[in-house]
Amino acid sequence: MRAAAVVLLLLLDLVNSQPSDPVIVHKDLVVRDDPRPLSSLVSEAAVVNEVSAVPSETNATQKKRRNVYDMAPSTGTNVDKIKDIELGPTSIVIATTKQGPVDSLKIHIELTDLQDNRALPPIDLFGLFLVVARGRYTVPFLKPERWYALSFTSENTVDGEVNVNKETRLIRTTSRQHNVTAPEDLYEVEVHRDLDGEINAEKIYITLKWRGAERFPNGEVYVTVKVQCGTSSTTENMILHPEEDSVTIEISMDVNYDLETLDPDLKKVLAHATPLKCHRLCWVSSLRTTSPSLAETFENVAVEQCQRIEGTEVTDYLRQMSRYTVEKRDSGYKLVVDTAIHENKEEGYVTLTAQNLAKVDSEPRKKTFSTGKSNGTFCLPLSSDSVYTVQYKYTKTKPFQYSNEEHFLVETPSNSENFTESSQPLVETTFELENRTVGENQVIQIPVVTLSRGGAFSTADVKMSIDPLCEENATATTVEFTDENLSKKFELTTVICSNFPQAKFCNETGVYPDCSPILCYSTEVSHEGVVYPSSESHCVNVTEQIPLNRSTHVRCCTALLLIVLEFLYL
Structure with a gap:
C-alpha cells in the first residue's frame, strides 16, 4: 500500500509540477516562479522508509566501477548528471540528464544545513520510483535564505559495468519573495592601483572582500590569481575568512617609463608607465566549505574573469642637486x-x-x-x-x-699651512724660459708652460680644457693625458707680450693681439667608462710665473735719457 501511495504521488507530481517560465539566475541554479503542489512533495517519513529497501551491494564488489566526478554530461557514460537546480524558498528541484537504462539506476541525495551544521535525512531513489520520476528530484522542507551543501550521486549498472557520478553543490534557498542570492553576490574581487590613497605605478593590488554584512557560514572564499607575462605566468592564492572584512595582495612587475617634463624649474614630471612583459590578469573565485557530517569539501566555482593590465600615469616631483x-x-x-x-x-x-x-x-x-x-x-x-x-x-x-x-x-687641500690646494694636483704646471736657437748661433729665451698629469695619478685618463687667452682665438683648447701622451707644452710669448711688451723676449716693433694674462683650465677624469668633470677652474697669472726683465735696449735708452736731463738742469 505504501509503495502504491508513493507511485500515485509521483504520477500526480509528474502531471502538475511542470515549471512555468523558469528564470535562470546563475549557472545551473534556477528559480521557479510557481511553488510546487503539496502532492509533489515526498515526505521525509516516506523517504526514510524507502532507504531501508535499498538492496545490498555485497555482490557488486566483483563489478568494475567507473567514477566520473564533476565531469560534463556525456552520452558515452551511462550515468545521470545534474543539468540545473531550481531554487525556491522551502524546496529545490534537481534536474538531471537521462543517460543509460533506468533498470539499475540509483540516486542518492544528501543535504547539510550549513548555518545549523545539521545533516538532513538522506534521499535514496531506485526501481519503480525512477521509472516515473527520473530527471527531476524535489527536496522539500527546507528553510528560506539558507545555505545548504548538496551531494548528488547517481549509479547505473550497464553490461556488468558500474558507472558512478558524484557531484557537489553549494546552494542557497530564495527568500519568500523569490529573491536569489548567488554565491558571487556575497563577495567581490577588486583590481586597483592605489593603496591607502597612494598610487604605485609598478604594483597592482587585488582586494578580496565581502560585499555586505552577510558571511558565508563555516566556509571561506578562495581566489587563484594568475598573472600572464609573455610565455610564462605566476600564480597567487587568496583566502577570505568569515571573520575578516577583506584581504589584499600585492603584485609587483617591471614597467617601462616615459617621463614628460611639465615644469622644468620645479622638476615636475608626468610618468607614463606601461607593463614591460605582464599584460593580462585572470582569476578564479570560489566559495568553499567542509561538511563535518558528510566529511567532504563543497565548492562553488565562479566563471574565470580576465582583464588586460593597462598602463598608468603618475605626476610627481624629482629631487635635483643644487x-x-x-x-x-x-x-x-x-x-x-x-x-x-x-x-x-x-x-x-x-x-x-x-x-x-x-x-x-x-x-x-x-x-x-x-x-x-x-x-x-x-x-x-x-x-x-x-x-x-x-x-x-x-x-x-x-x-x-x-x-x-x-x-x-x-x-x-693639504693640511699644511703653506697649501690652499692639494699638494698633489691632478695637473701639474711648470713655467720656464726655454732657450731656442734663431738664425746663425743666436739663442733667445721663449716663455713656455708645460702641463702634465700629476705623478700620483699615473693610471688615470685626464682631460683638461684651457680657456682661450686671446681674442683671436675664441675656442677652448683641449688636452688629453694618457699613458702615450703624458704632457703638453705651450708657448706664452704672445700672451705675456700683449700685457708686458717691455719683456726682454718681446719684439719691440711687434704688434700683439689683446690677451688675458690669466690662464684658466678645468679638468675631468675618465674612470671605468664614466666621466667625472670638475666644476671648479684652476687659474694662474702667467706674468707672475715668468721672469719679465726689460730688454737691454730699453735700459740703455732710459740711462741716456737720464744723463741728458741731468745735463740740461746743470
Missing part, C-alpha cells in the same frame, strides 16, 4: 651636497660614493641616506690632500621608480 662643496672639518674635510625638491614628503634615497683617485685599489667611501628623513643636505667625510671621483645617485621609490646619477671631481 650644488656641492668641500668644507673643512675637525680632522679633515667633508663633501657637502645640497639638494632640493618641491614637496617635502618623498620616499627615496641618495647614495654618495667617493673613490680616492690616487688609491683606486682601495675601498671607496660610501654612504646612503633616506630622503624622507633628511633636510636635503648630505655629507660624506673625505681625507685631506686628495682627489676624489664622486658619484651622486638619487633613487625615487614612490609613486614610481626613478634613478639618476651625477658624477664629478673634488679636491681636498
Whole structure:
C-alpha cells in the first residue's frame, strides 16, 4: 500500500509540477516562479522508509566501477548528471540528464544545513520510483535564505559495468519573495592601483572582500590569481575568512617609463608607465566549505574573469642637486651636497660614493641616506690632500621608480699651512724660459708652460680644457693625458707680450693681439667608462710665473735719457 501511495504521488507530481517560465539566475541554479503542489512533495517519513529497501551491494564488489566526478554530461557514460537546480524558498528541484537504462539506476541525495551544521535525512531513489520520476528530484522542507551543501550521486549498472557520478553543490534557498542570492553576490574581487590613497605605478593590488554584512557560514572564499607575462605566468592564492572584512595582495612587475617634463624649474614630471612583459590578469573565485557530517569539501566555482593590465600615469616631483662643496672639518674635510625638491614628503634615497683617485685599489667611501628623513643636505667625510671621483645617485621609490646619477671631481687641500690646494694636483704646471736657437748661433729665451698629469695619478685618463687667452682665438683648447701622451707644452710669448711688451723676449716693433694674462683650465677624469668633470677652474697669472726683465735696449735708452736731463738742469 505504501509503495502504491508513493507511485500515485509521483504520477500526480509528474502531471502538475511542470515549471512555468523558469528564470535562470546563475549557472545551473534556477528559480521557479510557481511553488510546487503539496502532492509533489515526498515526505521525509516516506523517504526514510524507502532507504531501508535499498538492496545490498555485497555482490557488486566483483563489478568494475567507473567514477566520473564533476565531469560534463556525456552520452558515452551511462550515468545521470545534474543539468540545473531550481531554487525556491522551502524546496529545490534537481534536474538531471537521462543517460543509460533506468533498470539499475540509483540516486542518492544528501543535504547539510550549513548555518545549523545539521545533516538532513538522506534521499535514496531506485526501481519503480525512477521509472516515473527520473530527471527531476524535489527536496522539500527546507528553510528560506539558507545555505545548504548538496551531494548528488547517481549509479547505473550497464553490461556488468558500474558507472558512478558524484557531484557537489553549494546552494542557497530564495527568500519568500523569490529573491536569489548567488554565491558571487556575497563577495567581490577588486583590481586597483592605489593603496591607502597612494598610487604605485609598478604594483597592482587585488582586494578580496565581502560585499555586505552577510558571511558565508563555516566556509571561506578562495581566489587563484594568475598573472600572464609573455610565455610564462605566476600564480597567487587568496583566502577570505568569515571573520575578516577583506584581504589584499600585492603584485609587483617591471614597467617601462616615459617621463614628460611639465615644469622644468620645479622638476615636475608626468610618468607614463606601461607593463614591460605582464599584460593580462585572470582569476578564479570560489566559495568553499567542509561538511563535518558528510566529511567532504563543497565548492562553488565562479566563471574565470580576465582583464588586460593597462598602463598608468603618475605626476610627481624629482629631487635635483643644487650644488656641492668641500668644507673643512675637525680632522679633515667633508663633501657637502645640497639638494632640493618641491614637496617635502618623498620616499627615496641618495647614495654618495667617493673613490680616492690616487688609491683606486682601495675601498671607496660610501654612504646612503633616506630622503624622507633628511633636510636635503648630505655629507660624506673625505681625507685631506686628495682627489676624489664622486658619484651622486638619487633613487625615487614612490609613486614610481626613478634613478639618476651625477658624477664629478673634488679636491681636498693639504693640511699644511703653506697649501690652499692639494699638494698633489691632478695637473701639474711648470713655467720656464726655454732657450731656442734663431738664425746663425743666436739663442733667445721663449716663455713656455708645460702641463702634465700629476705623478700620483699615473693610471688615470685626464682631460683638461684651457680657456682661450686671446681674442683671436675664441675656442677652448683641449688636452688629453694618457699613458702615450703624458704632457703638453705651450708657448706664452704672445700672451705675456700683449700685457708686458717691455719683456726682454718681446719684439719691440711687434704688434700683439689683446690677451688675458690669466690662464684658466678645468679638468675631468675618465674612470671605468664614466666621466667625472670638475666644476671648479684652476687659474694662474702667467706674468707672475715668468721672469719679465726689460730688454737691454730699453735700459740703455732710459740711462741716456737720464744723463741728458741731468745735463740740461746743470
